[in-house]
Amino acid sequence: MKFLRDLLDKQKPLFQKGGKLEQFYYAFEAGETFLFSPNHTNGIKGAQVKDAIDLKRMMITVVVAMIPCLLFGIYNTGHQHFLAVGQTAGLWEDFGPKLLLGLELVLPIVIVAYAAGGLVEAAFAVIRKHPINEGFLVTGMLIPLVVPATLPLWQVALATIFAVVIAKEVFGGTGMNILNVAMTARAFLYFAYPMQISGDQVWTYLGDKAPVDGFSGATALAVAYNAGLEGETVTAALSSHNSEVQQGLFSFWNLFVGWVPGSIGETSTLMALVGAAILIGTGVASWKIIVSGFAGAFLMGLVMNLLAVNEYMSMAPEYHWVVGGLAFGVVFMATDPVSAAQTETGKWIYGLMIGILTVIIRVTNPAYPEGIMLAVLFMNVFAPLIDHYVVKANKKRRLQRATV
Amino acid sequence: MSKTVKLKKGFDIKLVGKAEKQLENFSPAKTFAVKPTDFIGMQRPKVSVNEGDTVKAGTPILFDKALDKVLYVAPVSGEVVEVKRGEKRKLLEIKILADKEISYEEFQKYTESSLQSLAKEEAIKQMTQGGVWPQLIQRPFGVVANPEDSPKAIFISGFDTHPLAADTGFALQGEEKYFQAGVTVLSKLTSGKIHLNLNAEGEVPSVFSNVKGVEINKFSGPHPAGNVGIQIHHIDPINKGEIAWTISPFGVVQIGKLFVEGRYDATKVIAITGSEAKKAVYTKTMIGACVDTLVQGNLKQEHVRVVSGNVLTGEKINRDGYLGYYSNEITILPEGDYYEFLGWMKPTTEKLSYHRALGLLSFINPNKEYVLDTNVRGEERAFVQTGVFESVTPMDILPVYLLKAIMAEDYDEMEELGIYEIIEEDLALCEFVDVSKHPVQEIVRKGIDLIQYS
Numbered sequence: 049m050k051f052l053r054d055l056l057d058k059q060k061p062l063f064q065k066g067g068k069l070e071q072f073y074y075a076f077e078a079g080e081t082f083l084f085s086p087n088h089t090n091g092i093k094g095a096q097v098k099d100a101i102d103l104k105r106m107m108i109t110v111v112v113a114m115i116p117c118l119l120f121g122i123y124n125t126g127h128q129h130f131l132a133v134g135q136t137a138g139l140w141e142d143f144g145p146k147l148l149l150g151l152e153l154v155l156p157i158v159i160v161a162y163a164a165g166g167l168v169e170a171a172f173a174v175i176r177k178h179p180i181n182e183g184f185l186v187t188g189m190l191i192p193l194v195v196p197a198t199l200p201l202w203q204v205a206l207a208t209i210f211a212v213v214i215a216k217e218v219f220g221g222t223g224m225n226i227l228n229v230a231m232t233a234r235a236f237l238y239f240a241y242p243m244q245i246s247g248d249q250v251w252t253y254l255g256d257k258a259p260v261d262g263f264s265g266a267t268a269l270a271v272a273y274n275a276g277l278e279g280e281t282v283t284a285a286l287s288s289h290n291s292e293v294q295q296g297l298f299s300f301w302n303l304f305v306g307w308v309p310g311s312i313g314e315t316s317t318l319m320a321l322v323g324a325a326i327l328i329g330t331g332v333a334s335w336k337i338i339v340s341g342f343a344g345a346f347l348m349g350l351v352m353n354l355l356a357v358n359e360y361m362s363m364a365p366e367y368h369w370v371v372g373g374l375a376f377g378v379v380f381m382a383t384d385p386v387s388a389a390q391t392e393t394g395k396w397i398y399g400l401m402i403g404i405l406t407v408i409i410r411v412t413n414p415a416y417p418e419g420i421m422l423a424v425l426f427m428n429v430f431a432p433l434i435d436h437y438v439v440k441a442n443k444k445r446r447l448q449r450a451t452v
Numbered sequence: 453m454s455k456t457v458k459l460k461k462g463f464d465i466k467l468v469g470k471a472e473k474q475l476e477n478f479s480p481a482k483t484f485a486v487k488p489t490d491f492i493g494m495q496r497p498k499v500s501v502n503e504g505d506t507v508k509a510g511t512p513i514l515f516d517k518a519l520d521k522v523l524y525v526a527p528v529s530g531e532v533v534e535v536k537r538g539e540k541r542k543l544l545e546i547k548i549l550a551d552k553e554i555s556y557e558e559f560q561k562y563t564e565s566s567l568q569s570l571a572k573e574e575a576i577k578q579m580t581q582g583g584v585w586p587q588l589i590q591r592p593f594g595v596v597a598n599p600e601d602s603p604k605a606i607f608i609s610g611f612d613t614h615p616l617a618a619d620t621g622f623a624l625q626g627e628e629k630y631f632q633a634g635v636t637v638l639s640k641l642t643s644g645k646i647h648l649n650l651n652a653e654g655e656v657p658s659v660f661s662n663v664k665g666v667e668i669n670k671f672s673g674p675h676p677a678g679n680v681g682i683q684i685h686h687i688d689p690i691n692k693g694e695i696a697w698t699i700s701p702f703g704v705v706q707i708g709k710l711f712v713e714g715r716y717d718a719t720k721v722i723a724i725t726g727s728e729a730k731k732a733v734y735t736k737t738m739i740g741a742c743v744d745t746l747v748q749g750n751l752k753q754e755h756v757r758v759v760s761g762n763v764l765t766g767e768k769i770n771r772d773g774y775l776g777y778y779s780n781e782i783t784i785l786p787e788g789d790y791y792e793f794l795g796w797m798k799p800t801t802e803k804l805s806y807h808r809a810l811g812l813l814s815f816i817n818p819n820k821e822y823v824l825d826t827n828v829r830g831e832e833r834a835f836v837q838t839g840v841f842e843s844v845t846p847m848d849i850l851p852v853y854l855l856k857a858i859m860a861e862d863y864d865e866m867e868e869l870g871i872y873e874i875i876e877e878d879l880a881l882c883e884f885v886d887v888s889k890h891p892v893q894e895i896v897r898k899g900i901d902l903i904q905y906s
Contacts, residue, residue: 052793053791053793077831081796081831082796083793083794084791084792084793084794084795085791085792085794085795085796085827085829085830086791086828086830086831087788087789087790087791087827088789088827088828088831089757089787089788089789089826089827089828090788090826090827090828091768091891091894092767092768093766093767093768093893093894094764094765094876094880094883094891094892094893094894095763095764095765095880095883095884095892095893096757096759096763096764096766096768096783096785096826097465097467097615097763097785097824097825097826097884098824098827098828098829098830098883098884098886098889099804099805099806099807099829099884099885099886100800100803100804100805100807100812100814100829101805101806101807101809101812101829101830101885101887102796102829102830102831102833102887102889103830103831103833103836103887103888104796104797104830105796105797105809105810105811105812105830106807106809106836106838106887108796108797108810109809109810112810179831179833181833181834182833183836221834222833222834222836223833223834223835223836223888224834329808330807330808330809330810331807331808331809331838331840332807332809332838334838334839385836385838386836390839390852391850391853392839392842395839439850439853439869442848442849442850442869443868443869445848446691446848446868446869446870447868449689449691450691450692
């Protein structure tokens with residue numbers, strides 16, 4: 049690796065103060081620190097040794113935690129296509145072609161998201177003279193996982209650019225943003241191009257092939273919502289749905305594992321839980337948010353049962369855990385350390401409210417079949433308020449002590 | 453009421469190079485220095501001797517114009533060889549070339565019974581003129597105490613939980629008499645209690661076992677359980693407008709010696725620690741001693757950093773630098789000025805981390821002792837808060853909010869969030885574990901300065 053180091057050392061003066069390419073210093077720094085941890089030593093006073101952690105390692109941990117979801121999503125994209133066109137019935141039949149199709153559809157989205165976001169990030173770093181932040185490693189992976197595989201690539205690029213600029217850079221970059229960047233990208237798509245990210249037609253890639261007779265591309269959430277309207281029990285509706293394509297497509301178990309249509313990475317609760325295990329095990333994400341998020345959804349599901357005036361409201365609460373993107377959202381979106389509540393007490397409240405709001409939106413709102421996106425964004429906005437009251441309580445304890 | 457407090461939050465940084473409990477002799481230091489920069493809060497240092505003057509141990513050589521009753525004295529007798537100044541004539545060091553045989557300034561001697569009837573004014577006078585006063589540190593702010601204040605209590609932490617810390621009991625063996633005398637003198641200075649806080653685990657060191665006139669509290673838990681600031685927070689926290697004093701056990705002994713023997717005695721047992729020290733042992737030296745004789749020939753390799761103090765709160769000094777006034781150890785570490793290829797991604801069991809992020813495997817082996825060098829291990833980034841600061845701060849304080857208030861220079865917020873209760877060392881672990889590599893201790897001092905001098 050010596051020659052690489054020598055190469056960098058040779059180029060470095062170009063980018064440093066007074067060098068020709070001075071304004072690109074942070075772009076250079078990003079590359080340099082990616083290859084080599086810097087040789088900086090601790091200051092004269094204060095901590096003489098430091099923990100081995102840095103932001104890059106923390107962020108890459110999150111990326112690794114998402115890989116199970118990504119791999120699952122790639123295969124599932126292919127699998128859903130083959131199911132819909134009636135080519136195969138078994139899960140592992142046509143393994144190779146399914147995987148290839150999945151890669152063909154998903155990888156471009158990942159690459160476009162990283163490229164578009166990376167360029168914006170680099171441009172801002174150069175103009176605003178701040179280091180390129182590793183947070184984008186995570187955002188660039190999150191965005192592809194929350195969109196359907198059929199999404200046009202230009203929309204991926206546009207949404208990513210919009211989110212990085214409007215949700216992050218205008219607030220001053222990573223660490224300063226109020227909203228979760230990836231969720232902002234999705235919300236942008238949802239409101240700007242609803243045709244490509246909602247309804248029953250977008251979740252399964254059909255290509256130029258015709259689907260089998262009786263095929264419906266609806267997600268479990270849509271099925272459950274319609275069951276509520278039609279007075280059919282939700283479990284019955286789910287289990288009979290799409291029986292022409294596959295028996296028990298929306299069985300509890302299949303929903304949990306995630307072999308169902310949906311956004312690329314969100315369908316599998318199981319994989320989200322694997323991710324959660326990595327995030328909690330490594331201590332990178334707050335277990336409090338994850339646990340309280342799931343708990344909130346379950347509790348609200350129970351409350352809905354009590355108040356039930358239609359079949360959707362009386363759906364068993366554990367179904368809320370496996371349909372839609374709740375699990376993915378709670379594990380990967382809600383736990384974003386920048387936009388979540390930052391006090392330990394606040395994290396409980398924040399997670400709980402996300403779970404509760406998700407179920408309320410799902411069950412009661414006819415316009416939005418899925419609630420997690422809006423619930424996370426809504427609670428992102430409220431997180432500072434929650435923290436404000438937790439901090440205030442801390443101040444109050446100190447003040448009370450003084451007067452005693 | 454004495455208290456027993458169990459602390460859970462915190463982190464013990466286990467390092468290679470703990471000093472063996474044996475006293476070794478090194479050749480004595482030839483030069484000594486008093487460094488005004490050791491005394492935080494010293495505003496306008498003024499030298500009262502000239503180069504070429506001869507001084508005795510206990511001769512005043514320095515004072516702070518803003519607190520001119522407190523005199524800073526020479527640790528040894530000899531000749532003032534240099535008054536070293538830095539930029540803008542900032543006073544850095546007053547160097548003394550030591551005599552072979554130390555001669556002392558004589559101060560009033562007291563017997564055990566005459567100490568009991570010592571008047572407060574008398575005590576203050578002898579302490580401020582005899583050079584031991586700067587051992588008293590005022591909270592809030594962590595600056596040298598003002599003799600005109602009367603503190604609500606005095607706190608002594610009887611143990612040190614810093615990484616590779618010197619063992620207080622071992623270093624103060626046989627000083628029982630002086631410790632007791634010191635406590636008696638201190639009792640004249642406050643109408644409140646003198647709290648002596650001991651480690652709940654392990655035996656009580658002999659120096660503390662029979663001491664009278666103190667209230668004993670016990671603390672257990674990982675570092676920073678031994679920090680006096682943490683202990684105050686759990687015993688009798690400092691509110692706005694209140695003043696408490698803290699002092700190290702060595703400081704108490706030194707006061708005792710001044711009153712019993714009538715001498716300013718700078719002798720101190722310190723630990724030589726760190727992975728790069730050939731002989732990690734204890735040795736007898738003096739405040740302000742040049743460390744060259746301790747370091748010379750005692751290195752495993754040449755590319756090292758010598759730290760006066762411990763690795764969390766210490767200060768880098770030259771190999772022929774001087775022991776800080778408050779330091780009771782020196783630590784010798786490998787210097788970390790190297791690049792590491794893909795260092796942020798490599799799995800490793802050789803680097804210590806409080807976190808368990810990808811590839812940081814030190815958590816598997818929690819009792820392993822590590823060799824840590826001085827590399828920053830990453831780049832400074834924006835604050836990304838994951839709750840770790842809270843989990844290493846065993847106080848009802850929100851470190852991130854407090855630090856942000858300081859950075860925003862929001863005075864009210866700083867006050868309300870508890871700036872009066874902390875000094876640098878109390879948040880030193882935050883600096884260690886910080887993902888974004890902020891100079892946390894520097895920020896804390898900036899906040900204290902803002903509050904103190906506003």
